[in-house]
Amino acid sequence: MGSLVLYMSMSLDGFIAGPDDRAGQELGRDGGRLFNWLDDRMSDGPSGQVFREAMATSNSNWLDAWTAPT
Amino acid sequence: MRQVALQMGMSLDGYVASDREHPGTSVAEDAELVRWKLDRVAKAGAHLMGRTTYQEMAAYWPQSTHPYAAPMNDIPKIVFSKTLGQATWPTTRIARGDLATEIAALKAESGPDVLVHGGASFAAALAAKGLIDEYCLVIQPVAVGRGQALFAELPAALRLELIEARSFDCGIVVHIYRPRPMDGGNG
Numbered sequence: 001m002g003s004l005v006l007y008m009s010m011s012l013d014g015f016i017a018g019p020d021d022r023a024g025q026e027l028g029r030d031g032g033r034l035f036n037w038l039d040d041r042m043s044d045g046p047s048g049q050v051f052r053e054a055m056a057t058s059n060s061n062w063l064d065a066w067t068a069p070t
Numbered sequence: 071m072r073q074v075a076l077q078m079g080m081s082l083d084g085y086v087a088s089d090r091e092h093p094g095t096s097v098a099e100d101a102e103l104v105r106w107k108l109d110r111v112a113k114a115g116a117h118l119m120g121r122t123t124y125q126e127m128a129a130y131w132p133q134s135t136h137p138y139a140a141p142m143n144d145i146p147k148i149v150f151s152k153t154l155g156q157a158t159w160p161t162t163r164i165a166r167g168d169l170a171t172e173i174a175a176l177k178a179e180s181g182p183d184v185l186v187h188g189g190a191s192f193a194a195a196l197a198a199k200g201l202i203d204e205y206c207l208v209i210q211p212v213a214v215g216r217g218q219a220l221f222a223e224l225p226a227a228l229r230l231e232l233i234e235a236r237s238f239d240c241g242i243v244v245h246i247y248r249p250r251p252m253d254g255g256n257g
Contacts, residue, residue: 012207012230012245013084013221030227 007054009034072115073183073203074173076193077107080207081214087190088217096212100240103208104137110206112141115182120192121151127187128159148176148184150192173201190218198223204248205230211241 010016011034018028027034041051079094080086086093099107111117119127124147131142147162150169157164165172173196176184186193186202196202197220207220221228230247237243 011084012247013219014082014213015084033227 005057007057009037071177072179072181074118074177074186074196074201075110075183075204075206076186076196076202077110077206078186078188078193078208078220080209080220081212081217082209083213083215084219084221085214085217086188086193086220088214090214090217091212093210093212093214093217094208096210097240097242099242100238103238103240103242103244106236106238106244107208108137108141111138111185112145113182114141114145114185116176116184117142117145117147118176118184118186118192119147119149120189121149121154123187123189123192124149124151124154124157124159124162128157128162132159169195170199170201190220193220194218194223197221197228198225200249202249204233204246207245207247209243209245 008016016034018031018033021028021031037047038051040047042048078086079092081088081093081096127142127147131139134142143159144161147157147159148165149157149162150165150172152166154164165176183203186196229250231250232245232247234246235243
């Protein structure tokens with residue numbers, strides 16, 4: 001039986017979005033900063049390392065699709 | 071100028087107190103972590119704490135045989151309280167003035183860096199006023215979901231620079247951060 005792995009970007013105090021998260025203001029005020037590290041996901045640095053580990057964890061196609069350049 | 075370092079147990083969701091369980095004591099510390107923490111505790115120029123934590127520690131450490139007991143008992147302590155009448159734990163003084171003023175005076179003194187132990191309200195007040203130079207977060211493998219959050223009183227997001235991250239066999243991860251001075255924490 002497969003495991004369900006939660007992989008999320010989180011602030012060090014446990015938040016996964018900014019305040020006032022709602023339709024029209026997705027991720028809340030300034031919540032997008034939680035994902036700024038993904039801008040650096042193809043690098044050799046820690047952001048790239050974390051991203052590659054996430055991709056290698058399992059069937060991570062969702063992550064690939066979700067972060068694909070538009 | 072000496073620095074103010076906070077060293078506290080925290081749940082992985084950012085709480086330093088909770089009615090569910092103490093976020094700082096979810097697992098027993100392994101020997102390596104005890105040695106690591108002891109090294110920092112023993113180097114402190116003073117131990118800083120709020121009134122509640124002072125009363126807990128003053129009732130505990132003088133009778134304790136734990137390795138932490140000697141540096142806790144021997145190194146000067148400063149308890150921040152406007153209501154505490156007297157401090158009977160030896161080498162303790164009471165700071166009754168304005169928090170920022172008292173901390174500024176303490177930092178201007180010579181001596182090793184000082185260590186803040188909590189509790190939740192005192193630490194949150196220091197964090198909110200930007201008075202902490204270094205956060206040493208002893209992150210427990212527990213999420214408590216509610217309680218008093220260390221960063222609950224921040225006036226704005228605080229950006230930090232990671233200085234060190236270290237994991238221990240008992241499941242505790244220590245993160246050391248310093249506030250980023252360039253953006254003043256206003257993100």
